[in-house]
Amino acid sequence: MNLRKFVAQDSTEVISWFSTEKESLLWGGWMFGWPLSETEMVNRSQLPEVEFMVLSSGNDKLGFIELQHISETEIRLCRIVINPEYRGLGYGRSLIALSIAEVRKREQFKIATLAVFAENVAAYNCYKSYGFISVDKEPKFREFNGQKWPLLQMETAL
Known part of the structure; x- marks a missing residue:
């Protein structure tokens, strides 16, 4: 199993992992539209402050993560x-674990942050088990289709 850089061809499979608008919103908000757009995903992957990574084993794509450079010392x-x-x-x-190990190699980042929707308990527990703690920061919700979804902010020192 390894973490590798995303390539444009990965977008087709990654967006196939979402069958409903709600699943898509829980993952990425409106970032890539609905239905999800390969073009939007590839365009975002080319931004200088963003790195897309794929967890893979052989030819199998197991997972995906975006690393966003927030500042000289913070990565999201x-x-x-x-x-x-x-x-x-x-x-x-x-x-x-592999993403944090990759970030630590760079040495300039001192903190990793993330946000998770409160209803996504499995993801919250995963992050907590890795040492992320809840912090009192904005935003505390996102609004989709007229509904406010509670959002939890988390961070860990690197």
Whole structure:
């Protein structure tokens, strides 16, 4: 199992992991539209402050994560997802561990942050088990289709 840089061809499979608008919103908000757009995903992957990474084993794509450079010392883990075929097998924790190890190699980052929707209990517990703690920061919700979804902010020192 390894963490590798995303290539444009990965977008087709990653977006296939979402079958409903709600699943898509829990993962990435409106970032890539609905239905999800390969073009939007590839365009975002080319931004200088963003790195897309894929957790893979052989030819199998197990998961995806976005690393967003917030500042000289802060990196944000975003749009974390495990391929539905591999959920519940510990790959989420592996994806976080490998991502943090990659970030630590760079040495300038001192803190990793992320946000998770309160209803996404499995993801919250995964992040907590890796040492992320809840912090009192904005935003505390996102609004989708007229509904406010509570959002939890988390961070860990690197």
